[in-house]
Amino acid sequence: MKNTIRKAIIPAAGFGTRFLPAAKSQPKEMLPIVDTPTIQYVVEEAVAAGIRDILMVIGKSKRAIEEHFDRNFELEKELEEKGKVGDLAAIRHISSMANIHFVWQKELRGLGDAILCGRDHMGREPFAVLLGDTLIDAKTPVTKQLLAGYERYHESVCALEEVPREKVSRYGVIKGTRMQDGLYLVEDFVEKPSVAEAPSNLAIAGRYVFTPEIFDYIEKTTPGKNGEIQITDAMRLMVRDRAMYGLRFEGTRYDIGNKLDFLRTNIIYALKRKDLAKDLHAFLRQLVAEHK
Ligand code: G1P
Numbered sequence: 001m002k003n004t005i006r007k008a009i010i011p012a013a014g015f016g017t018r019f020l021p022a023a024k025s026q027p028k029e030m031l032p033i034v035d036t037p038t039i040q041y042v043v044e045e046a047v048a049a050g051i052r053d054i055l056m057v058i059g060k061s062k063r064a065i066e067e068h069f070d071r072n073f074e075l076e077k078e079l080e081e082k083g084k085v086g087d088l089a090a091i092r093h094i095s096s097m098a099n100i101h102f103v104w105q106k107e108l109r110g111l112g113d114a115i116l117c118g119r120d121h122m123g124r125e126p127f128a129v130l131l132g133d134t135l136i137d138a139k140t141p142v143t144k145q146l147l148a149g150y151e152r153y154h155e156s157v158c159a160l161e162e163v164p165r166e167k168v169s170r171y172g173v174i175k176g177t178r179m180q181d182g183l184y185l186v187e188d189f190v191e192k193p194s195v196a197e198a199p200s201n202l203a204i205a206g207r208y209v210f211t212p213e214i215f216d217y218i219e220k221t222t223p224g225k226n227g228e229i230q231i232t233d234a235m236r237l238m239v240r241d242r243a244m245y246g247l248r249f250e251g252t253r254y255d256i257g258n259k260l261d262f263l264r265t266n267i268i269y270a271l272k273r274k275d276l277a278k279d280l281h282a283f284l285r286q287l288v289a290e291h292k
Pocket of ligand 1: 172173206
């Protein structure tokens with residue numbers, strides 16, 4: 001079947017205030033999980049879903065992201081001369097896997113506003129949005145799962161995860177009716193509700209597919225939580241006019257937006273690596289024994 005979603009937006013303009021001092025002069029999206037910048041995992045997920053046209057919404061001090069996805073001829077030459085074939089292929093892959101474009105969010109007015117910066121580039125096509133502070137490890141990349149959900153109704157779909165009740169206020173939460181194959185028909189979206197207000201414990205998990213009409217709704221959205229233009233509030237407006245869906249994806253989500261989760265994710269990803277797992281495991285066992 002032809003892939004009708006060809007484009008994605010990756011918002012990456014935020015200051016990274018939860019990652020200071022590391023994020024003072026380098027983008028938080030470049031902080032590595034093991035040896036790979038977090039934003040590279042996110043791009044790889046989009047590419048694995050057949051998306052090759054990626055728009056990154058960036059802000060100040062984000063040059064390193066541009067350089068990471070550009071070719072580095074000097075480095076390639078050096079690796080070639082040293083016969084480091086594996087590293088060379090990996091480096092070339094970064095700059096060739098997708099066509100990456102950049103647009104600047106001039107004022108940090110929230111996630112909805114960041115997505116609106118992609119309007120011209122997305123045109124009248126449906127598109128995916130992948131948030132860079134979330135990695136999702138899944139047999140079928142979660143963006144690919146969402147595309148399959150989109151293909152069914154040709155309406156917007158967001159990834160959903162059940163979270164413990166007491167954590168709902170960290171997320172956008174839906175009110176919806178369960179259909180089949182993990183799909184929910186959504187009636188309402190609420191950004192960061194209190195535990196008492198939350199209509200469910202189904203949280204929006206940082207991956208979306210939108211029909212282009214979402215831009216009209218973002219334009220109508222007034223500042224919400226934290227005084228920001230929230231994408232969840234735009235979705236709330238849109239769902240009054242047209243069907244929108246949620247998908248309980250298959251896979252494991254790793255939040256990397258705060259220091260503790262970032263450290264956990266690093267350890268988990270390192271333990272998945274053949275070249276590191278054995279030694280790291282031994283080290284962790286020793287560490288735990290010493291701290292008992
Ligand atoms: C954003 C969204 C929220 C979503 C979350 C997922 O919040 O606004 O709806 O549940 O990402 O990570 P943020 O984490 O940027 O505060």
